[in-house]
Amino acid sequence: MKKYVFFLGIGGIGMSALARWFQANGYEVSGYDKTATPLTEKLTAEGIAIHYEDAVDNIPLEVRQNKAQTLVVLTPAIPKDHQEWAWLREQGYDIQKRSQVLGLLTQGRPTIAVAGTHGKTTTSSMVAHLLHHAGVPCAAFLGGISVNLGSNLLLPSEPIKNEELKIKNSPASSEGLAADSEQPTTNNQQLATNIPVVVEADEYDRSFLTLFPTVAIVTSTDADHLDIYGHKEALVESFRQFVSQIQPGGTLIINHTADPSVAAAAPAGVRVIRYGLSPEEGPELYATDIAAQGHQFHFALHGPQGITDGLVLAVPGYHNVENMLAAACVAQLYGLSPGQLRVAVAAYKGVKRRFEFILTAGTAAAPKVYVDDYAHHPREIEAFLRSVRALYPGRRLRVIFQPHLFSRTRDFAPGFAESLSLADEVVLLDIYPARELPMPGVTSELILSQITAVEKSLQTKAEILRNAETNPDFDVLATVGAGDIDQLVPQLKNILDIRWNGAEA
Incomplete structure (x- = not known):
């Protein structure tokens, strides 16, 4: 029986949710990450031991001395030459990918899996x-920090009967994982087989193929992660395989813009519901009477369960209305009435770094706004900026964008330039490398040279902060990207708060 769980890459948003789950279930949890972040600091405050230097001696003694009682959970971001991973492999530890563990935790349970190259974090939340909110007992492993929950993990609030869960090798195990590891038994106090589990189904590294959902949402199948897939058709094939794993009698809720072959891959007997913003393209689930008012979007839902009008979404964006259509459809499948749906939608506060309002000032007629968003794909940026424009027509918009990954910049530079050109002024940071090494000829200049906005520049973080103080020629500021651009947010907020509101530093 496992007692210890050690995470390699514990600071990742998905890994940290699993770490919290294991800790909530009484395991001794520890881990490694490359750098300290606000999230790892929170995990430390919650009692999880974390170290940041790759050295075997830093692995907790109880983990090194109790191989048979230890489960190691690995993120794909860990490089193959990582010393701790190499030692754990050599010693024969039970090493599982995050996706494998998530697949095993959801095995035999009604699973609501949200997939798609855009919008899956928001939609799953x-x-x-x-x-x-409606009192339906459920659990959730999220890819972002839900503002309502204050966490990326939701556990059922009611006591759940004890049961045993076996952690064992997944059919999707990959090179470098233990091939014949022991099948440990864990005491799973938080998930019963009748409790639905909401999970973000990540297409990166084909991670979502460990899931066999009862209900699946596919928000999009746009090309992404071409460093993994090589070409779009391989990505679409992965989505087809994911959809083919929906349980008999299950439901697929799929965006009408997704590749048609994905819906066609649903097994016989699986109900397919297509959704989109408007009825023109023929989806069964759509919205009408969409209106942006202040920071809110008002709309009516039309779907298989009828019409629910008077919905008010406090998280703005046409793309978020579309995301809510899919989420509301799931809620209706679980019995939420129109009245419950109206109240729950109105109470939704969003996800950190997804259209997150950092600072507002000015008047209704002349607003000053600072908003932050995680968008890191051309389609996401376009949806975000079009929504900003709809909320603040005629206001001068400055966008600060940090490209994420050399491969993504190489593959989508024209699309990035086109979407960013919706702004009046564009400022680019250098590419955030994440797991990649530099590529010859691939820099932020590749995007900058194709942007058609009149004002555009490449700046360092220090220059961005200085220019926010000396050149505040904008009404709306947006920081955008999936790297470490969020480190600028508190400093920019402080600068703008002083300038706009006269606040003290």
């Missing part, structure tokens, strides 16, 4: 919120 919406599903979890709607069910939880």
Whole structure:
């Protein structure tokens, strides 16, 4: 029986949710990450031991001395030459990918899996919120920090009967994982087989193929992660395989813009519901009467369960209305009434770094706004900026964008330039490398040279902060990207708060 769980890459948003789950279930949890972040600091405050230097001696003694009682959970971001991973492999530890563990935790349970190259974090958080708010017992492993929950993990609030869960090798195990590891038994106090589990189904590294959902949402199948897939068709094939794993009698809720072959891959007997913003393209689930008012979007839902009008979403964006359509459809499948749906939708507060309002000032007629968003794909940036424009027509918009990954910049530079050109002024940071090494000829200049906005520049973080103080020629500021651009947010907020509101530093 396992007692210890050691995470390699514990600071990742998905890894940290699993770490919290294991700790909540009484395991001794520890881990490694490359750098300290606000999230790892929170995990430390919650009692999880974390170290940041790759050295075997830093692995907790109880982990090194109790191989048979230890489960090691690995993120794909860990490089193959990592010393601790190499030692754990050599010693024959039970090493599982994060996706494998998530697949095993959801095995045999009604699983609501949200997939798609855009919108899956927001949509999965919406599903979890709607069910939880209406009193439907559920669990959720999220890819972002839900503002409503204050966490990326939701556990059922009611006591659940004890049961045993076996952690064992997944059919999707990959090179470098233990091939014949022991099948440990864990005491799973938080998830019963009748409790639905909401999970973000990540297509990166084909991670979502460990899931066999009862209900699946596919928000998009746009090309992404071409460093893994090589070409879009391989990505689409992965989505087809994911959809083919929906349980008999299950439901697929799929965006009408997704590749048609994905819906066609649903097994016989699986109900397919297509959704989109408007009825023109023929989806069964759509919105009408969409209106942006202040920071809110008002709309009516039309779907298989009828019409629910008077919905008010406090998290703005046409793309978020579309995400809420899919989430609300799931809520209706679980019995939420129109009245419950209206109240729950109105109470939804969003996800950190997804259209997050950092600072507002000015008047209704002449607003000053600072908003932060995680968008890191051309389609996401376009949806975000079009929504900003709809909320603040005629206001001068400055966008600060940090490209994420050399491969993504190489593959989508024209698309990035086109979407960013929706702004009046564009400022680019250098590319955030994440797991990649530099590529010859691939820099932020590749995007900058194709941007058609009149004002555009490449700046360092120090220059961005200085220019916010000396050149505040904008009404709306947006920081955008998936790297470490969020480190600028508190400093920019402080600068703008002083300038706009006269606040003291």
